[in-house]
Amino acid sequence: MSNIGWQPELITRYNIHGPRYTSYPTALSLVSPMLEQPILSALARSSQQLSLYIHLPFCHKLCFYCGCNKVITRHQWKADDYLTALEHEIKLYKPLIAHRTVGSLHLGGGTPTFLTEVQLTRLINMLETHLGLNVNAGHEISIEIDPRSCTLEKLAHLKSLGFNRVSYGVQDVNEDVQIAINRVQESSMVAAHIAMARTLCFDSINLDLIYGLPMQTLTGFARSLAQVVEWAPDRISLFSYAHLPSRFAGQRKIKNDSLPSTEHKLAMLQLGIEKFTDAGYQAIGMDHFAKPTDELARVQRAGKLQRNFQGYTTHGSNALLGLGASSISQVDGVIWQNEKDVKPYSDLALANKLPVAKGVTLSVDDRIRADLIAELICHFELNTQAFACKWGIDFEHYFADSLVRLQPFVRDGLVSISESSIRVLPVGKLLVRSICSTFDLYLHEGQTRYSKVV
Ligand code: SF4
Known part of the structure; x- marks a missing residue:
C-alpha cells in the first residue's frame, strides 16, 4: 500500500466532524x-x-x-x-x-x-x-x-x-x-x-x-x-x-x-x-x-x-x-464570499456594488494558525523551530492548549512530536483534518455542520 497507514479502529475513533481546511x-x-x-x-x-x-x-x-x-x-x-x-x-x-x-x-x-x-x-x-x-x-x-x-x-x-x-x-x-x-x-x-x-x-x-x-x-x-x-x-x-x-x-x-x-x-x-x-x-x-x-x-x-x-x-x-454567486476570495489576509443566491448576487452586481455577503480580516493569530494548518495538511510535517522563528513566537507556549489536545493523537501513534517537529505518522494521514482541528480556535458548537473527516 501507500505511505498512508490503515488501522480501522483508530480511523473510526478519530473520524469526527471537521472542516476540510481549504482555508482558515x-x-x-x-x-x-x-x-x-x-x-x-x-x-x-x-x-x-x-x-x-x-x-x-x-x-x-x-x-x-x-x-x-x-x-x-x-x-x-x-x-x-x-x-x-x-x-x-x-x-x-x-x-x-x-x-x-x-x-x-x-x-x-x-x-x-x-x-x-x-x-x-x-x-x-x-x-x-x-x-x-x-x-x-x-x-x-x-x-x-x-x-x-x-x-x-x-x-x-x-x-x-x-x-x-x-x-x-x-x-x-x-x-x-x-x-x-x-x-x-x-x-x-x-x-x-x-x-x-x-x-x-x-x-x-x-x-x-x-x-x-x-x-x-x-x-x-x-x-x-x-x-x-x-x-x-x-x-x-x-x-x-x-x-x-x-x-x-x-x-x-x-x-x-x-x-x-x-x-x-x-x-x-x-x-x-x-x-x-x-x-x-x-x-x-x-x-x-x-x-x-x-x-x-x-x-x-x-x-x-x-x-x-x-x-x-x-x-x-x-x-x-472568486467571481460569481457564492465565490470566495482570499487576498493578503482578507477572505470574502459573494452572495450565495443568484438573484441578490445579480442585483448587487448590476447596481455596480461588490456583491459580497460576508467575510473576515485575519488576525495575526488567524494567520499563524492558517500557516500551521496548511503545513500539516499539505506536508504532514511541521518544523516547529523554523515556524517559531518565522512568526516570532515561543511555539510550546503559544500552542500550549493545542499541544494538550494533540496528546491523544500522540498516544495512539497518529502524530509524533519532537523538540523541532510535529509529524503526522502514516496512520494519521487520513485523519489529518482531525489533527489540524486541535489548532482551530473557531471549532466549538458548530462542529457538526461539517462532514466527517473520512
Ligand atoms: S447537481 Fe450534479 S452536476 Fe450540478 S453541481 Fe451538483 S453534482 Fe454537479
Missing part, C-alpha cells in the same frame, strides 16, 4: 456584513499574482448527493443574464487589480458546461478584455465538465478557447448507484471524452470518485476503481460522501438505509487507496492521487504543495479572486 478560518466562520474597505485595501496592497475562480451555478438536473451551490434549470437564457451580472462584477474589480497579472483560471459550479459554446466564448472574452487573462501564457486554465452537458464538439471548443485542464465527475460507474443519486451517465460517454481530451492534447485530465454513496457495495465500487484505473487519468480525487440532509435539501431524497455502513465505507476507501497506489499513482494529501509525472505530484515531492478553496493546488501562493 473556514467559510462557515465568515461574518456578515463585510465592509468594502478591507477588500479594497487588500487588493491595493497585494502584489501577488491572481488566480481566478468563476462560479457558474446552473445545472440541468439535480444530483441527489450534491452539496454545491447550484440552480437547477432548463432555461439557457439564465446563463446570459448571469454573464451580464458577472461582467458588471468583473468591471468593478478591473481598476482594483490593474497592477496585477492574472495567472490561473478555474471554472467550477454548478456545471460550467451548462454554458453554450457562445456563452463560454463570451466569458473568456470578458476575462481577457477586462482582467488581462492570457490563455497563451502557460498558466493552468481548467474547467469542471459534466459529460452529460458537454458534446465532444464543445470539448474541442474549450480547447480552442485555451482550456488546458479538464476535470470530470464520474462518482461511480454502476447503474444502480447512478440511479440512486439521480446521475445516470454511461461509461462509454466518459470514455469518449477521455479519448477526445487526449487527442486534443489537454495537459491534464482529472476524474472525481465518491465513496459512501447510496447503493454502493464493495464489489461494485471495485468495478468503479478498475474502470478509472483503466482510463488512466492524470489525477484522481477520491472524496467521501458527506450526508448532511439538514444542510442540503437534495440529500433528503437519499434514504439512510440505502447508505453503506461505516465499516463498508472505510473498506471502499482502503480499496481505493490500494488500487490507485498499486497502479502507480502517488497519494497527494488526504484524498488525491496523481501520476508521478503530473505537476501536482512533482510539487508535492518538492515540498511545495499548497491548498486553496479548490483543494490541493500548485499555485496556492497566488491571491485568489
Whole structure:
C-alpha cells in the first residue's frame, strides 16, 4: 500500500466532524456584513499574482448527493443574464487589480458546461478584455465538465478557447448507484471524452470518485476503481460522501438505509487507496492521487504543495479572486464570499456594488494558525523551530492548549512530536483534518455542520 497507514479502529475513533481546511478560518466562520474597505485595501496592497475562480451555478438536473451551490434549470437564457451580472462584477474589480497579472483560471459550479459554446466564448472574452487573462501564457486554465452537458464538439471548443485542464465527475460507474443519486451517465460517454481530451492534447485530465454513496457495495465500487484505473487519468480525487440532509435539501431524497455502513465505507476507501497506489499513482494529501509525472505530484515531492478553496493546488501562493454567486476570495489576509443566491448576487452586481455577503480580516493569530494548518495538511510535517522563528513566537507556549489536545493523537501513534517537529505518522494521514482541528480556535458548537473527516 501507500505511505498512508490503515488501522480501522483508530480511523473510526478519530473520524469526527471537521472542516476540510481549504482555508482558515473556514467559510462557515465568515461574518456578515463585510465592509468594502478591507477588500479594497487588500487588493491595493497585494502584489501577488491572481488566480481566478468563476462560479457558474446552473445545472440541468439535480444530483441527489450534491452539496454545491447550484440552480437547477432548463432555461439557457439564465446563463446570459448571469454573464451580464458577472461582467458588471468583473468591471468593478478591473481598476482594483490593474497592477496585477492574472495567472490561473478555474471554472467550477454548478456545471460550467451548462454554458453554450457562445456563452463560454463570451466569458473568456470578458476575462481577457477586462482582467488581462492570457490563455497563451502557460498558466493552468481548467474547467469542471459534466459529460452529460458537454458534446465532444464543445470539448474541442474549450480547447480552442485555451482550456488546458479538464476535470470530470464520474462518482461511480454502476447503474444502480447512478440511479440512486439521480446521475445516470454511461461509461462509454466518459470514455469518449477521455479519448477526445487526449487527442486534443489537454495537459491534464482529472476524474472525481465518491465513496459512501447510496447503493454502493464493495464489489461494485471495485468495478468503479478498475474502470478509472483503466482510463488512466492524470489525477484522481477520491472524496467521501458527506450526508448532511439538514444542510442540503437534495440529500433528503437519499434514504439512510440505502447508505453503506461505516465499516463498508472505510473498506471502499482502503480499496481505493490500494488500487490507485498499486497502479502507480502517488497519494497527494488526504484524498488525491496523481501520476508521478503530473505537476501536482512533482510539487508535492518538492515540498511545495499548497491548498486553496479548490483543494490541493500548485499555485496556492497566488491571491485568489472568486467571481460569481457564492465565490470566495482570499487576498493578503482578507477572505470574502459573494452572495450565495443568484438573484441578490445579480442585483448587487448590476447596481455596480461588490456583491459580497460576508467575510473576515485575519488576525495575526488567524494567520499563524492558517500557516500551521496548511503545513500539516499539505506536508504532514511541521518544523516547529523554523515556524517559531518565522512568526516570532515561543511555539510550546503559544500552542500550549493545542499541544494538550494533540496528546491523544500522540498516544495512539497518529502524530509524533519532537523538540523541532510535529509529524503526522502514516496512520494519521487520513485523519489529518482531525489533527489540524486541535489548532482551530473557531471549532466549538458548530462542529457538526461539517462532514466527517473520512
Ligand atoms: S453534482 Fe454537479 S452536476 Fe450534479 S447537481 Fe451538483 S453541481 Fe450540478
